[in-house]
Amino acid sequence: MKNSLIQKYNVPGPRYTSYPTVPYWDETNFSYEIWARTLRKSFKESNTSEGISLYIHLPFCESLCTFCGCNKRITKNHSVESPYIEAVLKEWALYCQILEEKPIIKEIHLGGGTPTFFSTENLGDLINGIFSHAIKAKNYEFSFEGHPNNTSYQHLQKLYDLGFRRVSFGVQDYSEKVQKAIHREQPFHNVAKVTFWAREIGYTSIGHDIIFGLPFQEIKDVVDTIEKTKSLLPDRLAFYSYAHVPWIKGNGQRGFKDDDIPKDEKKRILYEIGKKLLHKNGYHEIGMDHFALKNDSLYEAYENGKLHRNFMGYSSSKTQLMIGLGVSSISDSWYSFSQNVKKLEDYYELIANDELPIFRGHALTCEDLIIRKHILNLMCQFETSWSDESNYLEEIPEILLQLKEMEKDGFLAISKDSLHVTEAGKPYVRNICMAFDLRLKRKAPETELFSMTI
The missing domain is CATH 3.80.30.20 (tm_1862 like domain)
Structure with a gap:
């Protein structure tokens, strides 16, 4: 099971020392x-x-x-x-x-x-x-x-x-x-x-x-x-x-x-x-x-x-x-x-x-600044929230939909206005951050850019 999850999520991805x-x-x-x-x-x-x-x-x-x-x-x-x-x-x-x-x-x-x-x-x-x-x-x-x-x-x-x-x-x-x-x-x-x-x-x-x-x-x-x-x-x-x-x-x-x-x-x-x-x-x-x-x-x-x-x-x-x-x-x-x-x-x-x-x-655009906060929260504290209106994005429902599969795999828990990365999900935090990375999603790289996430 663990091996199949590694193969499933081991994709090229950023290390997120910045966003974008x-x-x-x-x-x-x-x-x-x-x-x-x-x-x-x-x-x-x-x-x-x-x-x-x-x-x-x-x-x-x-x-x-x-x-x-x-x-x-x-x-x-x-x-x-x-x-x-x-x-x-x-x-x-x-x-x-x-x-x-x-x-x-x-x-x-x-x-x-x-x-x-x-x-x-x-x-x-x-x-x-x-x-x-x-x-x-x-x-x-x-x-x-x-x-x-x-x-x-x-x-x-x-x-x-x-x-x-x-x-x-x-x-x-x-x-x-x-x-x-x-x-x-x-x-x-x-x-x-x-x-x-x-x-x-x-x-x-x-x-x-x-x-x-x-x-x-x-x-x-x-x-x-x-x-x-x-x-x-x-x-x-x-x-x-x-x-x-x-x-x-x-x-x-x-x-x-x-x-x-x-x-x-x-x-x-x-x-x-x-x-x-x-x-x-x-x-x-x-x-x-x-x-x-x-x-x-x-x-x-x-x-x-x-x-x-x-x-x-x-x-x-x-x-x-x-x-x-x-x-x-x-x-x-x-x-x-x-x-x-x-x-x-x-x-x-x-x-x-x-x-x-x-x-x-x-x-950075206004959207960039909001996403930056969420990725920083995930990378530093393994959780983030959009309960404050200033941290909400119109794309949040779409992001959560994309993360449903990872929730099923036990990597995170999603609530009404926040998400928390579980202990099992910590090695996959780069993958979780990628769901928030709207620039990456809007334009998938055509050449090799990033190292593998796992």
């Missing part, structure tokens, strides 16, 4: 003027009450991991660091000119690429440069992604001194065979070392990223990885499904054959066993793909109904405005999205000309 999803942005009706106007509107509404978030993309890596779908530039030449930091700070200065008042920053996340590719000195210049135009919020939360192979004690100490209290380390899987296939060879003692260092220095939230569905991965590999993870007891875990999207990233994800990747029931078993072990070890499921111990802020946010989701993934606090800095970064004013150019040379050229390096975006 990027392939459905209306780029023709978007402009720099629209972005600047909604940016100022959101800033005025939220800066003093909750502050803003910054996502800073640091794209350089010394080697290519073949599971990765991020925008990156592979190089061992560290002379690229300073010019990039200078460009990011100039981009930030351009934003501050638009905002006029000093931003209050609640969240910063350094992603990549490999943020710890950069020296401690350059990371210090970056953060200090950001705050030459900004103020730290009282309850700020700064985080970064660290590569276990190149994150030094000095990296951790420097970023801690700059206000960072959360770090996530990419583990993926401890199997040597799997690591070799994805070109991410890192021994357990490297992960243990940086985890112990972070804890010793005083980081309050240490995360590990684990992936299921990787090439050659077997049940014993997932069990071994989680057992080793248990011994280090990170505060939170991301337990992701591997997204095989070679049509987007070209040969970067073709370091192995499609037949080497676990699929359907085999892949689902990896998840179910991993999830069971995580629960056994004291981790609680938070939203989709995330688990946390009770002491972590992500668990507290989920319990208090304050969990948020954006282009950075799940967050323990919400800001209405998120500005993305650096090549390929995406920004969110709540009323519109914008994305920076993806090619490093284009990014440098636009910044040199005192232009924000935006190449596309989307202005």
Whole structure:
């Protein structure tokens, strides 16, 4: 029965870090003027009450991991660091000119690429440069992604001194065979070392990223990885499904054959066993793909109904405005999205000309804003309601009709003006969100756009 349900619902679908999803942005009706106007509107509404978030993309890596779908530039030449930091700070200065008042920053996340590719000195210049135009919020939360192979004690100490209290380390899987296939060879003692260092220095939230569905991965590999993870007891875990999207990233994800990747029931078993072990070890499921111990802020946010989701993934606090800095970064004013150019040379050229390096975006319609709320509710709290007239759509009866089959399969419960995702339905939350995705329903993709939902 379970296998037939997996085959029934395992279809391509978005991960819903935004709505509308990027392939459905209306780029023709978007402009720099629209972005600047909604940016100022959101800033005025939220800066003093909750502050803003910054996502800073640091794209350089010394080697290519073949599971990765991020925008990156592979190089061992560290002379690229300073010019990039200078460009990011100039981009930030351009934003501050638009905002006029000093931003209050609640969240910063350094992603990549490999943020710890950069020296401690350059990371210090970056953060200090950001705050030459900004103020730290009282309850700020700064985080970064660290590569276990190149994150030094000095990296951790420097970023801690700059206000960072959360770090996530990419583990993926401890199997040597799997690591070799994805070109991410890192021994357990490297992960243990940086985890112990972070804890010793005083980081309050240490995360590990684990992936299921990787090439050659077997049940014993997932069990071994989680057992080793248990011994280090990170505060939170991301337990992701591997997204095989070679049509987007070209040969970067073709370091192995499609037949080497676990699929359907085999892949689902990896998840179910991993999830069971995580629960056994004291981790609680938070939203989709995330688990946390009770002491972590992500668990507290989920319990208090304050969990948020954006282009950075799940967050323990919400800001209405998120500005993305650096090549390929995406920004969110709540009323519109914008994305920076993806090619490093284009990014440098636009910044040199005192232009924000935006190449596309989307202005949300009234309908978009309502659907966005429902999808956020489902992704963060596994329930949503349209009892408030402002959250009602004319298409709600049609959406519920489409969800009747999933209700019969035990994945959700529908009442007069709300729906609730059951425990059995949590692995299918992307499918449930797709019923609300009117843009996707009105124009089915003609080419491959999304990874499989299961």
